[in-house]
Amino acid sequence: MSRLRLPTLxxxxxxxxxxxxxxxxVRTRDTLGPERDWEYRIRVxxxxxxxxxxxxxLRYRGRTVPAVFSEVVLFGQRYExxxxxxxxxxxxxxxxxxxxxxxITERGPELTRRDRSRGWYLAEYDERRPGTPSGWIWxxxxxxxxxxxxxxxxxFAAHYGLAELAGRTMAERDRRSNVQxxxxxxxxxxx
Numbered sequence: 001m002s003r004l005r006l007p008t009l010x011x012x013x014x015x016x017x018x019x020x021x022x023x024x025x026v027r028t029r030d031t032l033g034p035e036r037d038w039e040y041r042i043r044v045x046x047x048x049x050x051x052x053x054x055x056x057x058l059r060y061r062g063r064t065v066p067a068v069f070s071e072v073v074l075f076g077q078r079y080e081x082x083x084x085x086x087x088x089x090x091x092x093x094x095x096x097x098x099x100x101x102x103x104i105t106e107r108g109p110e111l112t113r114r115d116r117s118r119g120w121y122l123a124e125y126d127e128r129r130p131g132t133p134s135g136w137i138w139x140x141x142x143x144x145x146x147x148x149x150x151x152x153x154x155x156f157a158a159h160y161g162l163a164e165l166a167g168r169t170m171a172e173r174d175r176r177s178n179v180q181x182x183x184x185x186x187x188x189x190x191x
Contacts, residue, residue, distance in 0.1 A: 032075055035135070037061050037150070040079070040095065053084070056092035060150045067092065068162040071140040073125065074150075076101045081165050106130040119152030 025044050032038035039059040044052050058065040058072060058079060065072070072079045078099040084091035104126060111131035115121040121129065124145050125138050136147050141162055148156050156162075 032077070034075075037135075038074060040093070051089045054090045054092075056082070056090065056094045058093045060153070065093070065150075065153060066157055067165045068157045069139045069141050070165070071138075073099075073101070073138040083165075102126060104128050106132065120146050120148035120156050122146050 025046075032040060037060055041057045041059065043055045043057065045055070046052050056079070067081060070081050072093065078096040078101070079093040080096050082088070082090055082092065082094045102125075106128050108123075108127060108129050111121070111129045115129075116131075116133075120136075122145065123129065123138075125140075128138075128147060132147055133149065136149050138145070138147050139153075139156075140146075141160075144160060144162075146156065
């Protein structure tokens with residue numbers, strides 16, 4: 001067996017890295033927000049003989065936003081979490097091109113010092129409190145809606161026990177929906 005020389009090994013290694021980089025490419029990358037702290041990416045994973053797989057990511061200050069929300073609204077744009085199906089090869093956060101945000105007027109009680117230091121408060125989209133910092137975003141997961149400081153996303157998810165949406169199977173999603181519906185129905189009947 002002959003010995004490979006260092007230049008040959010370097011060329012092979014570089015070729016391998018180029019091949020791996022081509023396997024998962026970024027199709028689009030949009031920088032969002034006045035401070036440019038937010039980024040939206042669509043990653044493409046080419047597949048031989050099949051449609052490419054696409055994954056939508058939101059990133060805040062270089063860190064990927066965990067897939068724990070069904071909706072995220074920031075800077076007047078809504079991103080909905082989508083599951084990959086047989087008909088649609090996209091999974092992850094997808095920009096809702098048809099979303100037209102209602103004009104939000106801050107109302108209700110002033111943002112408390114406690115809520116500001118914690119980094120979130122529970123509210124519907126149209127219930128933004130006076131004093132809410134302009135950089136806070138609105139998120140939704142099932143019956144949980146909140147305005148939150150994006151620096152507190154992981155703490156918020158941990159506090160409410162929000163599991164990642166990405167790894168859930170269709171059966172798990174259906175079972176969770178049935179439990180949620182049954183609980184809601186039971187709550188309203190029992191009053």
